[in-house]
Amino acid sequence: MxxxxxxxxxxxxxxxxxxLDPNKNRVQLQGKKIALLCQRGFGxxxxxxxxxxxxxxxxxxxxxxNSDGSEAAISGNGVRIFAKYLIDHEYVxxxxxxxxxxxxxxEVECLNSRATEFRVNMGKASFISxxxxxxxxxxxxxxxxxxxxxxxxxxxxxxxxxxxxxxxxDEVSPEIAKDLGPYVENADEFPERxxxxxxxxxxxxxxxxxxxxxxxxxxxASGTGSCAAAVAAYRLGLTESRINVNQPGGIIQIDIKDDDxxxxxxxxxxxxxxxxxxxxxS
Ligand SMILES: N[C@@H](CCC[C@H](N)C(=O)O)C(=O)O
Numbered sequence: 001m002x003x004x005x006x007x008x009x010x011x012x013x014x015x016x017x018x019x020l021d022p023n024k025n026r027v028q029l030q031g032k033k034i035a036l037l038c039q040r041g042f043g044x045x046x047x048x049x050x051x052x053x054x055x056x057x058x059x060x061x062x063x064x065x066n067s068d069g070s071e072a073a074i075s076g077n078g079v080r081i082f083a084k085y086l087i088d089h090e091y092v093x094x095x096x097x098x099x100x101x102x103x104x105x106x107e108v109e110c111l112n113s114r115a116t117e118f119r120v121n122m123g124k125a126s127f128i129s130x131x132x133x134x135x136x137x138x139x140x141x142x143x144x145x146x147x148x149x150x151x152x153x154x155x156x157x158x159x160x161x162x163x164x165x166x167x168x169x170d171e172v173s174p175e176i177a178k179d180l181g182p183y184v185e186n187a188d189e190f191p192e193r194x195x196x197x198x199x200x201x202x203x204x205x206x207x208x209x210x211x212x213x214x215x216x217x218x219x220x221a222s223g224t225g226s227c228a229a230a231v232a233a234y235r236l237g238l239t240e241s242r243i244n245v246n247q248p249g250g251i252i253q254i255d256i257k258d259d260d261x262x263x264x265x266x267x268x269x270x271x272x273x274x275x276x277x278x279x280x281x282s
Contacts (some may be wrong), residue, residue: 008270037049060098120265132158149180163192165190185214223264
């Protein structure tokens with residue numbers, strides 16, 4: 001029987017990833033193979049791939065790929081999913097541990113015995129244009145007018161390890177996110193492309209977002225997108241520092257501390273063990 005490549009599918013509020021462990025598989029991942037794997041028609045179907053545990057900066061880490069094969073520096077749902085994988089497969093036994101990403105280390109804390117709830121220190125955000133990046137003179141990109149698809153929008157841009165554009169609206173919907181998303185993702189002002197969250201303020205403790213992800217398109221949830229929307233709303237004086245971010249896949253809780261550190265709390269779930277024949281990649 002032909003050798004197979006094994007993976008485990010998890011989801012964080014419906015944002016689904018395939019975990020591919022190089023200690024269990026002999027496969028050299030590259031962009032087109034990842035895109036093939038993530039296809040929902042011809043492949044296994046996922047919003048991305050988590051490749052690890054691997055060594056990053058001498059520590060245990062994970063490489064995060066979007067469904068188009070591009071690599072992301074960080075994924076909020078991705079690090080919670082990977083934390084569960086590490087516990088499920090006994091790579092770690094502690095309740096609190098660190099996972100290295102291209103965006104740096106993230107400290108995770110498992111909140112229950114089934115390893116389905118995690119709290120993650122996502123570090124601090126920056127609104128500085130050259131750090132996001134956004135073209136033009138160095139400035140904080142707050143409530144700035146951009147033109148997307150021939151229409152002007154007030155947008156706030158920031159990085160939480162990956163770039164996000166937040167546009168507040170009176171109403172949000174999947175249709176708006178799907179129509180506007182590709183124009184924002186690929187706008188000339190964003191040289192590394194851009195994740196979009198359209199955001200409706202419900203009250204001082206609740207937001208409603210719809211998501212268009214860089215490299216993955218419309219998704220049901222985004223951890224970094226939740227962090228970015230919450231931090232933008234807090235900076236604009238629209239919310240308190242503890243915010244429930246509602247999204248199609250569920251709710252992620254964001255806590256912004258006095259020193260601006262962002263904590264994200266949310267669930268993850270096991271979906272299935274999956275495998276593909278080695279020839280799938282040929
Ligand atoms: N769904 C993720 C975001 C994944 C990375 C993003 N598409 C990017 O390219 O920056 C999350 O939960 O944060």
